[in-house]
Amino acid sequence: MNILVVGLNHKTADVDIRERLTFNGQKLEEGLRRIKTLPDVKEAVILSTCNRVEIYTVVSSAAAAHESIKNFISEFHGIDRSALETTLYAYEGINAVRHIFRVAASLDSMIVGEPQILGQIKDAFEFSLRKKATGILLNKLMKKTISVAKRIRTETKIAENAVSISFAAVELAKKIFTDLSSKSFMLLGAGDMAELAARHLANSGVRDVIVANRTYETGCELAKEFNGRAVRFEDFMHEMVHTDIVICSTGASKYVLMKEQMQKVMKERRQKPVFIIDISVPRNIDPEINNIDNVYLYDVDDLQGVVDTNVQGRQKEAENAEVIIAEEIETFQKWLISLDSVPTIVALRERADAVKKEEIEKLLNKLPALGEKERDAVEYMASAIINKLIHPPTTALKEDSEDRDILIAAIRKLYGLDEKGE
Amino acid sequence: MTTLFFELALTFYFTAAIISVVELFRSSKTTTKVMLLFVAVGFILHTVSIVLRYADAGRMPVVNPHEATSFFSWCIVLLFLILEFRYNIGLLGSFIMPLVFVLMLSSAMLPREIKPLSPELQSYWLSIHTLLAFIGNAAFAMAAGIGIMYLIQERYVKSKHPSGLFQRLPSLQILDEINYRLITIGFPLLTLAIITGALWAQSAWGSYLKGDFRVVWAIITWLTYAVVLHTRLLAGWRGKRAAILSIIGFLTILIAFFGIKLLGKGLHVFL
Structure with missing residues (x-):
């Protein structure tokens, strides 16, 4: 029994290959069913996201299964096998376990620490579980994977800081204002980037949303989307007096807000803090404004700087995560080894019972005259002998000793447990 | 007795101050909890020492420099605990507990004998x-x-x-x-x-x-x-x-x- 991962991700395959290998909807169910019927595959889970397609399996022979899974992918998706050679990777045994742990902990993701992958793994596992495609090994492995990923999320800061410009803006807003739900927010202009950041802010529950756009009608439409109100662009200065957060992206070629104007606004607001995010390129807001007390101005480069710092921070945290993974692999390995002894004990028992049955039959054929009582006595004696004989090796297998895998191998060989046709 | 409780309180505050400074560099929920526990126990011991001293002197123990700094520290810790439970402000301890420790240390080094208060001030x-x-x-x-x-x-x-x-x-x-x-x-x-x-x-x-x-x-x-x-x-x-x-x-x-x-x-x- 071996664990095998075959797959590809954003690092090994371009998006057009990834698209073609996706298992979605109907294809997932069909794919899972067919993988399970491959001769060497015992258990299977298919993970299919936009950045990766991976097949987690428990197989009897890794080499053979690797081949047959590759063939299956090529045939199922109608892709030439040679095209897969460079894009597909495979891990077996403990390396496969490490890979799955790393994927779930988002260490292998495009953005380290992103949270979606864990949910996707959970879904993939639950789907396989429902379709009865998993067994004792994958069930244990997937549950362990999920708990390892959760542990890393709580014990390291891998997912802590924002790594996109719009989330960085929301995070900053939360460090300036305690509670965004009592704050109002103005969208100045309607660039795409501004809209995205606005959506994040709106989702974090700002109280009201004002849209000031040069084309009033477009502003109205956007305002409707955010449950806010639109004002004429010329009036935005007046609105600044009541606005706590401003996102600006007007596409104007010069500054629309100068320091002196902002100073006047601050006086009217009685110095209540304002957070201004200038997403426009070229910038639309006089950078000098940041020097006014209680005004915090960030442009795109500033936000990108914050994001870069956070990404570096995550990479540092990833090192801590690897330590946790190494620890967890060790405990999982222990479980794997303990599991190995169970089938061996069962096989040994079955072997002994088969021999007993065979020999009793032979004996009864030779001595047909035996009565009921005598037959029972013979059977009892045979059972006693085999029980006495297999008791010490069974106990040895059950013990948690250093050299158990050697013992398992020895017993399998000495009793011929791996020979066919028994 | 009051000395013993005072020294114990000082020790607890000292430990809390050390933890609070360590917290600036690396923190977890556990370190904050441990720090608060030390502050709280220190505060109780401190309160006992002040009450005992009140009993010894027969008046508010705020008359000599030792008593005054000690009582001032006590008020700061009281407010700190209230703020901490009311607002749960991250890192507040790191900014307050070192100050408390320094105050308590100076209090510890000042002469502790109980001097009689001039009669016209006794009220x-x-x-x-x-x-x-x-x-x-x-x-x-x-x-x-x-x-x-x-x-x-x-x-x-x-x-x-x-x-x-x-x-x-x-x-x-x-x-x-x-x-x-x-x-x-x-x-x-x-x-x-x-x-x-x-x-x-x-x-x-x-x-x-x-x-x-x-x-x-x-x-x-x-x-x-x-x-x-x-x-x-x-x-x-x-x-x-x-x-x-x-x-x-x-x-x-x-x-x-x-x-x-x-x-x-x-x-x-x-x-």
Whole structure:
């Protein structure tokens, strides 16, 4: 029994290959069913996201299964096998376990620490579980994977800081204002980037949303989307007096807000803090404004700087995560080894019972005259002998000793447990 | 007995201060909890030592420098615990507990013998006046600590390089709010302390204004905080300016508290 991962991700395959290998909807169910019927595959889970397609399996022979899974992918998706050679990777045994742990902990993701992958793994596992495609090994492995990923999320800061410009803006807003739900927010202009950041802010529950756009009608439409109100662009200065957060992206070629104007606004607001995010390129807001007390101005480069710092921070945290993974692999390995002894004990028992049955039959054929009582006595004696004989090796297998895998191998060989046709 | 409890409290505060400084560099929920536990146990021991000393001396133990610094620390810790449970401000302990430890250490090094109080000063005014003054000043100390936190956090946001403590310090708004609230608590207490001080002077010496250097300084402090509140309410001075003013205000208190010794003896016998 071996664990095998075959797959590809954003690092090994371009998006057009990834698209073609996706298992979605109907294809997932069909794919899972067919993988399970491959001769060497015992258990299977298919993970299919936009950045990766991976097949987690428990197989009897890794080499053979690797081949047959590759063939299956090529045939199922109608892709030439040679095209897969460079894009597909495979891990077996403990390396496969490490890979799955790393994927779930988002260490292998495009953005380290992103949270979606864990949910996707959970879904993939639950789907396989429902379709009865998993067994004792994958069930244990997937549950362990999920708990390892959760542990890393709580014990390291891998997912802590924002790594996109719009989330960085929301995070900053939360460090300036305690509670965004009592704050109002103005969208100045309607660039795409501004809209995205606005959506994040709106989702974090700002109280009201004002849209000031040069084309009033477009502003109205956007305002409707955010449950806010639109004002004429010329009036935005007046609105600044009541606005706590401003996102600006007007596409104007010069500054629309100068320091002196902002100073006047601050006086009217009685110095209540304002957070201004200038997403426009070229910038639309006089950078000098940041020097006014209680005004915090960030442009795109500033936000990108914050994001870069956070990404570096995550990479540092990833090192801590690897330590946790190494620890967890060790405990999982222990479980794997303990599991190995169970089938061996069962096989040994079955072997002994088969021999007993065979020999009793032979004996009864030779001595047909035996009565009921005598037959029972013979059977009892045979059972006693085999029980006495297999008791010490069974106990040895059950013990948690250093050299158990050697013992398992020895017993399998000495009793011929791996020979066919028994 | 009171010495034993005092030393124990000092030890607990010391440990808490060490943990709180370590917290600046790496923290988890456990370290914060352990730190708070040490503060809380230290506070209980400290309270016992003060009560015992009250019993020994037969009056509020705020008369000599040892007692005064110890009682001042006690008020700060009390406020710290209240704030911590009310607002749960990240890292507040790191800014307060080292100060508490330094105060307690100086208290420990000052002479501890109980000196008799001159008869004209023995009155219930002693308890009322000092309690008001000490809690008020403790509120100002907290406000200054919060003000420092505000300035650090403001630096992070303004500099556009939010890193280091940025994530763990609370938001600017909450720091500003608590700073303001502490001053609105401290100011009336200080006002009442000055009034009760005058009444006490009247009952002891028959004059409201038989003041010393400390009285003058108390009035300067009072004016400083009056300015803080006035500019905030009328001109909307908040945030950075309010934080700086609250730190300046606390510095004037420290001068009043420790500086008087350099300027000769006054009627406030303890310094």
